[in-house]
Amino acid sequence: MNKKKKLVIAICGASGAELGLKCLSKILHLDYLECYLVLSEGAKNVLRCENNFHFDNFVESLDSNISTNTRLKSTIEILKKYRNRFHIFDDRDLSSPIASGSFGVNAMAIIPCSVNSLAKIAYGISDTLITRSALVCLKEQKKLLLAPREMPLNAIILQNMLTLCNLNVVISPPILGYYSNASSLEDMENFVIGKWLDSLDIENSLYKHWE
Numbered sequence: 001m002n003k004k005k006k007l008v009i010a011i012c013g014a015s016g017a018e019l020g021l022k023c024l025s026k027i028l029h030l031d032y033l034e035c036y037l038v039l040s041e042g043a044k045n046v047l048r049c050e051n052n053f054h055f056d057n058f059v060e061s062l063d064s065n066i067s068t069n070t071r072l073k074s075t076i077e078i079l080k081k082y083r084n085r086f087h088i089f090d091d092r093d094l095s096s097p098i099a100s101g102s103f104g105v106n107a108m109a110i111i112p113c114s115v116n117s118l119a120k121i122a123y124g125i126s127d128t129l130i131t132r133s134a135l136v137c138l139k140e141q142k143k144l145l146l147a148p149r150e151m152p153l154n155a156i157i158l159q160n161m162l163t164l165c166n167l168n169v170v171i172s173p174p175i176l177g178y179y180s181n182a183s184s185l186e187d188m189e190n191f192v193i194g195k196w197l198d199s200l201d202i203e204n205s206l207y208k209h210w211e
């Protein structure tokens with residue numbers, strides 16, 4: 001019997017889409033996890049704009065992209081190393097297993113979450129695999145974590161966040177914290193990713209937990 005915890009990492013088209021890939025790269029060594037990755041078209045666009053990273057090329061040819069961006073270099077190396085440890089689904093493919101409650105996803109994180117997808121989920125719209133899977137998590141009462149990234153926040157976004165928070169969704173934006181003594185962007189990212197993994201009950205030592 002497969003007792004692995006099924007975890008969906010979805011990436012939407014908000015700034016810092018690289019954080020979703022980085023988060024995935026931190027957990028692929030964990031044997032008890034079965035990971036599923038979905039990127040929206042918006043996420044692929046942001047990765048092109050912010051990282052000069054072409055996700056579809058990466059999947060087709062694992063050797064491409066390496067030299068074009070520095071912030072993602074080590075992450076891509078890890079994704080390459082553990083490529084057989086995660087499945088990739090197309091955001092347009094609503095027949096993917098994770099679109100069905102019977103597949104038994106245990107948890108899903110959308111990192112980062114665009115305010116577009118946040119709004120769709122809050123209103124029950126499921127026209128992409130990411131929004132459909134999120135709504136499946138809600139109906140099955142599984143853990144759902146959203147990391148919305150927008151600044152500043154308007155009343156519509158805040159209202160949507162409240163709607164989802166009231167449904168037990170973990171609303172966890174990438175917010176800086178200084179108590180972990182971060183001295184680089186990587187440290188700060190590890191702090192934020194570590195907080196997300198804490199919420200998902202996934203062990204990590206990515207930042208110094210307060211003692």
Ligand SMILES: Cc1cc2nc3c(=O)[nH]c(=O)nc-3n(C[C@H](O)[C@H](O)[C@H](O)COP(=O)(O)O)c2cc1C
Nearest residue numbers: 012013014015040042043049114115116117149150
């Ligand atoms: C470079 C870039 C940065 C963006 N940053 C954000 C952002 O931080 N937050 C956000 O909600 N949308 C942002 N957007 C807009 C979204 O990508 C856009 O609304 C898209 O339709 C979201 O689609 P998705 O929800 O399917 O990923 C950005 C777009 C681009 C091209």
